[in-house]
Amino acid sequence: MGVLNNKVAIITGAGRGIGMETALLFAKEGAKVVVNDLGANPDGSGHEKVADEVVAEIKALGGEAVANYDSVDSYEGGINIFNTAMEAFGAVDIVINNAGILRDKTLFNMEESDWDAIMAVHLKGHFNCTQPFVRYIRETNRLNCRIINMSSVSGLIGNFGQTNYGAAKAGIAGFSRSLSMEMAKYKCTVNTISPGAATRLTIDLMKAAGREVNPDDWSQGPQQIAPIIAWICSDEANEITNQIFHVSSGTVGIMQQPAVIKSFKSEELWSMDQLNQLMPDLVEAKKTHDKEVEEKGKPS
Numbered sequence: 522m523g524v525l526n527n528k529v530a531i532i533t534g535a536g537r538g539i540g541m542e543t544a545l546l547f548a549k550e551g552a553k554v555v556v557n558d559l560g561a562n563p564d565g566s567g568h569e570k571v572a573d574e575v576v577a578e579i580k581a582l583g584g585e586a587v588a589n590y591d592s593v594d595s596y597e598g599g600i601n602i603f604n605t606a607m608e609a610f611g612a613v614d615i616v617i618n619n620a621g622i623l624r625d626k627t628l629f630n631m632e633e634s635d636w637d638a639i640m641a642v643h644l645k646g647h648f649n650c651t652q653p654f655v656r657y658i659r660e661t662n663r664l665n666c667r668i669i670n671m672s673s674v675s676g677l678i679g680n681f682g683q684t685n686y687g688a689a690k691a692g693i694a695g696f697s698r699s700l701s702m703e704m705a706k707y708k709c710t711v712n713t714i715s716p717g718a719a720t721r722l723t724i725d726l727m728k729a730a731g732r733e734v735n736p737d738d739w740s741q742g743p744q745q746i747a748p749i750i751a752w753i754c755s756d757e758a759n760e761i762t763n764q765i766f767h768v769s770s771g772t773v774g775i776m777q778q779p780a781v782i783k784s785f786k787s788e789e790l791w792s793m794d795q796l797n798q799l800m801p802d803l804v805e806a807k808k809t810h811d812k813e814v815e816e817k818g819k820p821s
């Protein structure tokens with residue numbers, strides 16, 4: 522008996538990397554899985570039926586899965602993915618918005634098409650694949666569902682050469698925060714993952730940063746992300762919502778969310794002299810806070 526017995530899960534971009542590892546673990550834990558994947562190149566071009574291989578692997582292990590090849594970047598694609606689950610399994614409990622691509626360039630060199638493609642797959646992709654699910658939850662009053670969204674340190678902290686990807690991934694964190702409030706009534710949790718794993722999207726970047734890369738080592742590869750996602754989707758996590766979990770290098774952590782650290786109140790309109798006094802204080806408070814958080818966040 523698995524922790525996801527009889528749950529129906531849609532996992533986008535599940536033909537490779539983090540999505541594939543999650544699909545395989547979900548099937549082992551008893552879930553019925555829609556393996557969505559367009560089979561795109563890392564930049565989003567092209568398509569291949571990689572989803573079929575994952576479905577075959579799940580079936581060979583005695584699990585239940587169905588493939589879908591729609592692109593998450595279109596509204597119709599999101600509806601087709603949802604309908605694939607309904608036709609195959611008659612219900613949906615979990616949506617994992619994982620599909621992703623990269624078009625890394627500094628803003629100096631970025632083409633409009635690089636911006637648009639990243640927004641379409643990542644940010645609009647989350648909207649496209651989540652809206653059919655939340656409407657279904659409302660119409661059927663289905664309780665205890667799960668939505669998992671995929672952000673990145675690029676969006677939560679920042680990364681050189683990724684203004685497009687960082688903006689989309691920060692948007693996904695914002696999407697999750699507001700959606701968790703809308704879905705609370707249905708006891709549907711909405712959580713965000715900030716992963717770090719050696720996959721085809723990151724291996725070259727890791728090597729360029731001088732790191733030794735071995736994706737078969739669990740603490741480096743995408744397999745380390747899957748158990749965290751499965752646990753958040755289990756009944757143990759019924760009360761856990763609106764959180765960002767950072768999973769990387771064999772560690773799992775919880776991230777801070779934007780919050781006011783220190784503030785001043787004035788009885789009159791701010792003067793430049795007043796601000797000369799106060800603003801350095803605010804920046805200092807932020808630096809102290811960052812140091813404390815860095816210390817607390819070290820793995821134990």
Ligand SMILES: NC(=O)c1ccc[n+]([C@@H]2O[C@H](COP(=O)([O-])OP(=O)(O)OC[C@H]3O[C@@H](n4cnc5c(N)ncnc54)[C@H](O)[C@@H]3O)[C@@H](O)[C@H]2O)c1
Binds near residue numbers: 534563593717718
């Ligand atoms: N690997 C990391 O360290 C890392 C870090 C931060 C965020 N992420 C995010 O995690 C997610 C998974 O990335 P990964 O590293 O496993 O990459 P990956 O390239 O191994 O897998 C991504 C999959 O998404 C599919 N895909 C791409 N565009 C699609 C579309 N329009 N519709 C459907 N499927 C599509 C690809 O075909 C591919 O199989 C992505 O959202 C990525 O941005 C990964």
